[in-house]
Amino acid sequence: MMSKPQLLDWIKSYIRNEAMEAAVExxxxxxxxxxxxxxxxxxxxxxxxxxxxxxxxxxxxKEVIVDVNLEAKEEDEY
Known part of the structure; x- marks a missing residue:
C-alpha cells in the first residue's frame, strides 16, 4: 500500500491537478x-x-475476476 507522501508525488507526476493535491493534503x-x-x-x-x-x-x-467468471458461466449455459 502506498503512503500519503507517495500518493502526492504520484499526483504531481502524473495527474498535475492542484485541486486534487489540496484535497489529499x-x-x-x-x-x-x-x-x-x-x-x-x-x-x-x-x-x-x-x-x-x-x-x-x-x-x-476483483472486478475483472468477477467479470471473467460471469462470462465463463454464460458460456457453460449454452
Missing amino acids: RYSWDVLMNFTEEKWEKYFQLDGVALYNKLHPASTE
Missing part, C-alpha cells in the same frame, strides 16, 4: 481511503477514477 489517510470511486469521480472526473484505482488496485482486480 487536507484529509487524513483514513478519510481518503474511505472515499468511494463515485465520490472521487464526482469531484475530479476521470482523474478521480485514476486516483481511486491507484489507491484500491485490489478492488479493480
Whole structure:
C-alpha cells in the first residue's frame, strides 16, 4: 500500500491537478481511503477514477475476476 507522501508525488507526476493535491493534503489517510470511486469521480472526473484505482488496485482486480467468471458461466449455459 502506498503512503500519503507517495500518493502526492504520484499526483504531481502524473495527474498535475492542484485541486486534487489540496484535497489529499487536507484529509487524513483514513478519510481518503474511505472515499468511494463515485465520490472521487464526482469531484475530479476521470482523474478521480485514476486516483481511486491507484489507491484500491485490489478492488479493480476483483472486478475483472468477477467479470471473467460471469462470462465463463454464460458460456457453460449454452
